[in-house]
Amino acid sequence: MNRIRRVLGRRCIHSRRSRLLASLALAALTLLAFASGASADFFSPESGGSPNADSIDSLYWFVMAVAIVVFLGVEGALFYSLIKFKARKGAVPAQIRGNTRLEIGWTVGAALILVLLSIMTFSKLGDIRNPPNSSANGLKLAAGPSQRLPDNGKALNICVNGQQYIWRYTYTQDCTNAPLDAPFSYQQMVAPVNTTVTLTINAQDVAHSWWIPKLGGKFDAIPGYTNYTWFKISGKLAGKTFTGQCAELCGRNHANMTAQVRAVTPSQYEQFIQTRKTQLKAANAAAAVSRKQLQAQSGTP
Amino acid sequence: MAATTEQVLTPVPQVTASAVVAQPTGWTSWVTTTDHKRIGIMYMVLTFVFFMLGGVEALLMRLQLSQANNTLLDPKTYNELFTMHGTTMIFLFVVPFMAGLGNYLVPLMIGARDMAFPKLNALSFWLLAAGGVVFYTSVFFNPPECGWTCYSPLSSRDYSPNSGVDAWIYLIHLTGISSLVGAVNFYATIANMRAKGMGWGRLPLFVWSILTYSILLIVALPVIAAAVTMLLTDRHFGTHFFEASRGGSPLLWQHLFWFFGHPEVYIMVLPGFGVISEVLPVFSRKPIFGYKAIAASTVLIGFLGFLVWAHHMFSTPSPTIVLVFFMLGSFLIAVPTGVKMFNWIATLWRGTIEFKTPLLFAVGFLATFLIGGITGIFLAVFPVDWQLTDTYFVVAHLHYVLMGGAVFGIFAAIYFWFPKITGRMLSEGLGKTSFWLMMIGFHTTFLIQHSLGLDGMPRRIYEYADVGHLELYNLISTIGSFILAIGILVTVLNVVKSLKTGVVAGPDPWRGNTLEWFTTSPPPVNNFDVVPRVRSVEPMKDIRRQIERQMAPVDDAPAPSTESAVRA
Numbered sequence: 001m002n003r004i005r006r007v008l009g010r011r012c013i014h015s016r017r018s019r020l021l022a023s024l025a026l027a028a029l030t031l032l033a034f035a036s037g038a039s040a041d042f043f044s045p046e047s048g049g050s051p052n053a054d055s056i057d058s059l060y061w062f063v064m065a066v067a068i069v070v071f072l073g074v075e076g077a078l079f080y081s082l083i084k085f086k087a088r089k090g091a092v093p094a095q096i097r098g099n100t101r102l103e104i105g106w107t108v109g110a111a112l113i114l115v116l117l118s119i120m121t122f123s124k125l126g127d128i129r130n131p132p133n134s135s136a137n138g139l140k141l142a143a144g145p146s147q148r149l150p151d152n153g154k155a156l157n158i159c160v161n162g163q164q165y166i167w168r169y170t171y172t173q174d175c176t177n178a179p180l181d182a183p184f185s186y187q188q189m190v191a192p193v194n195t196t197v198t199l200t201i202n203a204q205d206v207a208h209s210w211w212i213p214k215l216g217g218k219f220d221a222i223p224g225y226t227n228y229t230w231f232k233i234s235g236k237l238a239g240k241t242f243t244g245q246c247a248e249l250c251g252r253n254h255a256n257m258t259a260q261v262r263a264v265t266p267s268q269y270e271q272f273i274q275t276r277k278t279q280l281k282a283a284n285a286a287a288a289v290s291r292k293q294l295q296a297q298s299g300t301p
Numbered sequence: 302m303a304a305t306t307e308q309v310l311t312p313v314p315q316v317t318a319s320a321v322v323a324q325p326t327g328w329t330s331w332v333t334t335t336d337h338k339r340i341g342i343m344y345m346v347l348t349f350v351f352f353m354l355g356g357v358e359a360l361l362m363r364l365q366l367s368q369a370n371n372t373l374l375d376p377k378t379y380n381e382l383f384t385m386h387g388t389t390m391i392f393l394f395v396v397p398f399m400a401g402l403g404n405y406l407v408p409l410m411i412g413a414r415d416m417a418f419p420k421l422n423a424l425s426f427w428l429l430a431a432g433g434v435v436f437y438t439s440v441f442f443n444p445p446e447c448g449w450t451c452y453s454p455l456s457s458r459d460y461s462p463n464s465g466v467d468a469w470i471y472l473i474h475l476t477g478i479s480s481l482v483g484a485v486n487f488y489a490t491i492a493n494m495r496a497k498g499m500g501w502g503r504l505p506l507f508v509w510s511i512l513t514y515s516i517l518l519i520v521a522l523p524v525i526a527a528a529v530t531m532l533l534t535d536r537h538f539g540t541h542f543f544e545a546s547r548g549g550s551p552l553l554w555q556h557l558f559w560f561f562g563h564p565e566v567y568i569m570v571l572p573g574f575g576v577i578s579e580v581l582p583v584f585s586r587k588p589i590f591g592y593k594a595i596a597a598s599t600v601l602i603g604f605l606g607f608l609v610w611a612h613h614m615f616s617t618p619s620p621t622i623v624l625v626f627f628m629l630g631s632f633l634i635a636v637p638t639g640v641k642m643f644n645w646i647a648t649l650w651r652g653t654i655e656f657k658t659p660l661l662f663a664v665g666f667l668a669t670f671l672i673g674g675i676t677g678i679f680l681a682v683f684p685v686d687w688q689l690t691d692t693y694f695v696v697a698h699l700h701y702v703l704m705g706g707a708v709f710g711i712f713a714a715i716y717f718w719f720p721k722i723t724g725r726m727l728s729e730g731l732g733k734t735s736f737w738l739m740m741i742g743f744h745t746t747f748l749i750q751h752s753l754g755l756d757g758m759p760r761r762i763y764e765y766a767d768v769g770h771l772e773l774y775n776l777i778s779t780i781g782s783f784i785l786a787i788g789i790l791v792t793v794l795n796v797v798k799s800l801k802t803g804v805v806a807g808p809d810p811w812r813g814n815t816l817e818w819f820t821t822s823p824p825p826v827n828n829f830d831v832v833p834r835v836r837s838v839e840p841m842k843d844i845r846r847q848i849e850r851q852m853a854p855v856d857d858a859p860a861p862s863t864e865s866a867v868r869a
Contacts, residue, residue, distance in 0.1 A: 041769075042752045045688035053688075060685050067675045074671055077646050082664060085585070087653035093586040094651040102647075103591050103640070110639040114632040121628065121682050128684045129621060164460075206455040207551060209616060209691060213757045217687020218616040222552060223454055224545025227618040247616075247691040247759040249448050251455060252376040255762035 049214030049242050050231035055127040056217060062120050066113060128216075131155060131196045131230035138195035139266040148198055148228045155196040155230065158189060162201070162208030162221035162246065165253040171273055175200040175226075181284065183276035188260040191231075192269035193238045201227040206251060212244035212261050220248055233263045324826060335419035336826060337404050340426050342722065344401025348394050351433060353789075355389035358382045360786060363746075367779035369767035379763035380446035381465070387449030388436065388469065391565065392476045395707045397429050399572035400483045402714055403511040405722065407487060409817035409824060410505045412496030412832040417489035425483040432475030439468035448761060450562070451532070453543035453554040458536045466536065470529045477522045484515035484522075491515075496816065498835035505815045505838070506589065509596045510575025513603040517564045517571075520607065525561035528554060552617060559610035567606040569703060570670075571599060573710025574641060577663045580713050581645055582839075583811050584660035585652025591644045592838055598637035605634040615683040616690055624683045631681035638674055642667065657811070658732030662713035665740050666705060673701030676751065694754025697747045704743055712739070712792065719796070720810045724822040725803030731795040738788030745781025749774045814839035 044064070047057035085091075131150045134141070141154045149155060159175035161168040169189045172182040191197050201210050203221035211218040215231040233240075246257035264272065324330075331339060362382050365374040374382070404422065408415055416422045439445065445465035447456040456466045491512050495504070504512075531542040532554070541547035543554045582589045589595060609630040611623060645667055654660065676698040680686050689695060712735075719727050753774045758765060765771050809818040818841050820829050836843050 041756050043755065045685075045755050046757060056684050056688055059682065060679070060688070063679055063682055063685060067678065071671065071675055074642060074646070075668060078649070078664070078667055078671075081646060081649040081652075082654060085649060085652050085654050087586075087655045091653045093653045095588060096590060096647075096651065097588045098591040098594070099647075103594050103644070106643045107636060107640055110636050114635060117678065117682065118629065118632060121684065125621075125684065206460050207452055211691075211759070213688065217684065218690060219687070220617045222545075222617060224550060225552065225618045244757070245759060245762075249380075249452070249455065249761045251460065252380060252446070254380075255376065255764050 046213035049212070049233055049237065049240075050216055051132065052128045052216040052229075052231065053214055055124050059121065059124045059128070063117060066117060070113070131198060132232060134196045134232070135194040135235070137235065137266070139192045139269060141195075147200065147226075148230065150196050155198045156192065157198045157200060158191065160189075160199050160201045160210055160221065162203040162205075162210070162250070162257075164205050164251050165246070165257040167208075167210070167246075167257070167259045171276070175202070181277075181280055183273050183280060185276070187258065188241075188262055190262050190264055190269060190272045191233065192266040193233045193263050194235045195266060195269075196230060196232045198228060198230045201229065207248050208246045208250050208257065209248035210244075210259070211247040212242050212259060214242045215244075215261060218247050231261075233261075235265075237263050238265045238268075239263065333423075335415075335423045337408050337416045337419065337422060338722075338824065338828075340422050341401045341403075341405030344397055344404055344426055344429070347430060347433070348398040348401060349793075351389050351393035352398070353793075354437075355386050355394060356786060356789065358386040358389065360782060362386065363779040363782040365763060366765070366775045368776070369772045370764055374763060376763045377446065380448075380761070381444040383761055384445045384448050384451075384465075384469070385440075388445075388472065390703070391449060391569070392472060393429075393433050393436070395569040395703065395711075396480060396565070397476065398711055399511075399514060399569070399707075400425070400429075400480065402572065402576075402711070402718075403487060403514070404483075406718065406817060407490060407508055407511055408494070409721075409820065409828060410508050410815050411491065411494060411499060412816045412829060412835070413490060413494040414828055416486050417494060418486050421482055421486050425479045425486065428475050428479035428482070432472045432479060435475060436468055436472035439465050442468075445469040450558060452558075453532065453535070453551050454545070456532060456536075457544065467533070470533050473525060473529045477526050480518050481522050484518035487511055487515040488519070496832045496835050496840075499840075502593070503835055503838050503840075504596070506578035506592070506595055506599070507572070507575035507815075509599050510571045510578070513599050514568055514571050517568045517603050517606065521561045521564040521568070524557055528557035528561070531557075552614075555614050555617065556611070559613045560607075563610040563613065564603075564606045566702065567602055570706040570710075571603065573666065573707040574599065576710040576714045576717070577645060577666055579815065580659045580663040580717050581648045583717075583813055584655045584657055584663075585649050586655070586812075587648055587652040588839060589644070590647035590650070591640075594640055595644050598640045601637045602634060605630065605637070609634060612681060612683070612686070615686045628681055628683050631677070635674065635678060635681075642671060642674070657716075658727065658729055658736060659713045659717035659811075661733065661736045662709050662716060665736060666709035666713065669701060669705030669709060669740075669743065672748075673698060673705050676701060689754060691759055692754030693750040693758050693760060696760050697750035697754065700743075700747045700750075704747070709739075712736075715792065715796070717811070718817075719799070720806030721817055721822045721824070723800055723803070724806055725799050726806050726810060727795050727799045727803060731791055731798070735788050735791035735795060738791060739785055740788075742781050742783070742785030742788050746778050746785055747781070749777045749781075753778070809841065812841075812845070814841050816840055819844065 044057055044060050045053075047053040131148060133150045133152045134154060134156075139156055141156060157173045157175070159170040159172060159178060161170070166186050167189075168184060168186050170178050170182050170184045172178045199210065199219075201219050201221045202225075203223045205223065207223070208221040209218045210221055210227075210229070212231075215233070216229060219227045219229045221227060240263050242261045242263070244259045244261075246254060246259070250257060331343065334340060361374065362379065365371050365379060404416065407413075443463035443465045445451065445456075445461070445468065447461055447466060447469075451466060451469060454460055491504070491508055531540065534540040535542050535544065535549075541549040543549045543551050545551055578589055578595055609627055611619065611627040612631045615624055615627070676694070680689055680695065680698060716727055716732055719725075753771065756769055756771060756774070758771055765775075806822050808821050810822075811818070816833075816835070817824070819833065833840060833844060
């Protein structure tokens, strides 16, 4: 009788274990199917527009690999103990109060994992933080802006200004002394491919955060401070538009403070700047004419 | 000399009628009470009401986000809701609920008659209630819209002209003084009023966590009090602490806020850790594994918690070296947290685990909090954080930490100590139903939110365009949140029902380890007639063993108990 019960018990554990395994496998499969069907960004941040975003993505996957190992190990140990050491008749709990060697072991183990993560982060940091040189077929530049330059000292600078609830871009190398007639645009930035573009980020009213996921991470725009980042879009992506939106709560219309970056070829970029300059000149001239007319009408100089 | 010792050892039958005090009744007795148990109950009931209010706010937000371009709520209302939700959950639920739990349990666990300063204790509760009233009154005028972080300049007079931010400032002040007074009280109580023989090495781990919680509050609260005072004078008295155009600094606000805000996270989860460290050994019938390591890691986490605040500010204009410092600091804090996790699992290892509701919640805590800890590592790597910060990934992470860490701990505590507080057991059936609904609901709501963030959805937006799979993911999350809400309601129902009809618990229904199980359930006004001398971390185990020995028939061969058999 006892033996029968024991055998039955064992079979019961076996079937429970296989059922658990089967359901786990099923869950993993559905998750994978769901993920591949859904989008590539189910498990990792967006990337593919600029090398810094790509480096962040690969760093993320390294952290993810470590995380999966830790997750499976710890949850595995937890669920194993829960199933294995469930109170049964006649079972006696072991009165263990600790194990110094084991405890030192897992403390050091945890610390080593973190050392590994730090090393990996430092090895990727340069690629993410420092802008590379423009490619040979990028926009031809005389000199760069004053901050965070690539090795050859040349980059195209665009000033980004956050305002409730729109982004303004001024196309000039020196943001603090930008000429009044510098070309500008709102919401959609136009940027040349194959060229290192540095961004000088400011805010005019409240704090905002600049973020185009495929072109790298977030950089806060804070009144009174200047933040910097960069991107470099590969030539293959000319004609593509990258989207993003403000990531720091900036008021009621925070949800609608969107941003776009349209990648164009260097020649198209030069053409765009030229067009904006002409439009600006024409608008200024028209404004001067109407100003004169108004002055003539009211009689004040 | 020898003769007198013998006399003392002989048990003398006697009738004890010391300190029989009639319990006053009626609502005035509650309002005027200075009894730590009644204050503790009032704390827990009031904060649970706020928890449900905060929950309703969360459900409204989830309804709004269940569809792309939804027009259920306007942006003003939505911003008010997430501000109210975050502030309520942190300042009016988790932190004061832990204070309530500590209030009820700390004197019982250390064998004291009451808290060190009973009147101060009552003051601390009524200040909390005042803070809640001041804050929620703003619902009838203009609630704040600046999020629970109220970043300047958004919270300045120019951009938030109505009085909502002021209500928020006074909430911080009132609940802050409440917590500060309470923390001083806890510290004095724990330092001075422990039972005979209860050295620091025999302090229950929950009491260790409340001690650390108190010290964190004492250090962190003055900073936020100063910061909100500066905000108040900026708004009304013409100062410019945070106004860049007049030489002030918006970043200063962020630094001051997070210097308080990050320790606040540990203020919320450490007592949850303490609860888990009490519940696991009781239901696996084993001593806690590595008592010293758990106590030490609690204190270490508390200390390191002050060195990581700027990891909330990785995307601000800060030098790389600063980012590196705060990344490494955040890594460092993962070590003592990991040690705790391993010790808890080792406590279950080779035990005889009884799957009662408190244990289920404790295990749910372990399984869930681990995920929050791991996503915390992602966020600590600052280049990765640049992609993840201020998105739904962070929303998911913080709910895994606070819901998984603090709230599951609170529910474990409710199921574990309800018999002590009321004298009646909670229904196991309803408890397990509640647990599974909460567990399924929680993971359905928040696991998918990681992907929402990775897919580019920022936090605190009232609407989103129908691109990619955002709508599907959001809908899943909304469905999950309602399952979670039902799970919480089942516990509420359980509490209300069991107050009247629950099985009578007796003094020690779980065969507990700590002193609160020595007295009756509910305990009398004076807590203990006799406080036993404490000889180990588990005084109740010693007492049970002693009783067993005394009950054993003298002429029989002494039958060893299971506990002593294993020891031998």
